[in-house]
Amino acid sequence: DAKTTQPTSMDCAEGRAANLPCNHSTISGNEYVYWYRQIHSQGPQYIIHGLKNNETNEMASLIITEDRKSSTLILPHATLRDTAVYYCIVLSNNDYKLSFGAGTTVTVRA
Amino acid sequence: ETGVTQTPRHLVMGMTNKKSLKCEQHLGHNAMYWYKQSAKKPLELMFVYNFKEQTENNSVPSRFSPECPNSSHLFLHLHTLQPEDSALYLCASSQDVGGVETQYFGPGTRLLVL
Numbered sequence: 001d002a003k004t005t006q007p008t009s010m011d012c013a014e015g016r017a018a019n020l021p022c023n024h025s026t027i028s029g030n031e032y033v034y035w036y037r038q039i040h041s042q043g044p045q046y047i048i049h050g051l052k053n054n055e056t057n058e059m060a061s062l063i064i065t066e067d068r069k070s071s072t073l074i075l076p077h078a079t080l081r082d083t084a085v086y087y088c089i090v091l092s093n094n095d096y097k098l099s100f101g102a103g104t105t106v107t108v109r110a
Numbered sequence: 111e112t113g114v115t116q117t118p119r120h121l122v123m124g125m126t127n128k129k130s131l132k133c134e135q136h137l138g139h140n141a142m143y144w145y146k147q148s149a150k151k152p153l154e155l156m157f158v159y160n161f162k163e164q165t166e167n168n169s170v171p172s173r174f175s176p177e178c179p180n181s182s183h184l185f186l187h188l189h190t191l192q193p194e195d196s197a198l199y200l201c202a203s204s205q206d207v208g209g210v211e212t213q214y215f216g217p218g219t220r221l222l223v224l
Contacts, residue, residue: 034212043200043215044153045112096207098145100153 004088009105012082018075020104022088025069031092033064035073036100037084044087044100047073078108113137114216116201122222123191131186131219133201139214141207142184144176145200147218153200159184160207191223 005023012018024033034049048055048062050071055062061074075082087103114135123129135142144156158166159178173195175187184201198218204211 041218041220043112043114043116043202043218046212046214049212093208096141096143096158096204096211096213097155098153098202098213099155 004090004101006086006088006101006104008102009107012075012078012106012108014080014108014110015077018078018082018106018108020073020075020086020088020106021070022073023070024088024090027068027090028092031090033062033068033071034089034091034098035060035062035086036089036098037082037086038100038103039081039084044098045084047086078106080108080110082106083108112214112216114201114203114214116199116216116219118219119217120220120222122224123188124224125191125193127191128187128189130188131199131201131221133184133186133216135182135184135201135203135214135216137203137205137214139203139205140181141204141211142178142181143202143204143213144184144186145202145215146197147200148197157186158207165207188221191221193223196221196223 035047036044038044064071085103087100157176177185200218201216202213
């Protein structure tokens with residue numbers, strides 16, 4: 001499986017967009033990019049996933065570069081409740097073993 | 111609310127006790143998972159069930175015994191645990207087993223073994 005690299009932490013101002021980068025330079029053609037987050041003392045929460053095209057849902061947008069070697073998760077209007085650890089994961093379509101690395105600790109400040 | 115519930119949310123047990131963790135999903139999914147999340151460690155997959163059949167046992171010690179009576183319920187029976195088994199135990203479900211199937215997690219059971 002491709003490994004991912006994320007910054008350890010980042011701060012974001014409430015109401016501003018939060019842009020979370022992820023590098024996955026060894027990603028294979030059949031591997032998807034998934035994002036989950038985990039708010040303190042809660043279970044992980046699915047955010048979004050994509051293969052090649054940019055994706056948007058009610059929570060976030062996912063921008064994947066054309067070469068698919070990196071992606072950015074965008075939280076358009078961060079709130080205090082978005083403070084969490086965000087995990088970028090790559091999974092092939094026949095693999096279900098979620099493996100969370102250290103992730104990015106995002107702190108949204110008022 | 112993700113549609114996956116876990117009980118109890120917190121559990122303290124001695125090393126000689128027997129206890130069970132319960133997970134229920136209300137999403138109509140066919141696959142259910144147990145994960146362990148220890149402090150400062152990555153998420154570890156323990157067991158996978160698909161249509162009530164165990165499809166994965168990730169070298170988990172026998173003091174952890176899963177049970178899946180139907181596609182909506184998953185149990186983890188615990189006996190003679192060790193202090194290092196203290197962790198957050200997470201249940202998840204997905205429509206089917208597969209990389210593109212999104213997994214939905216419950217809130218977890220915080221277990222402390224004394």
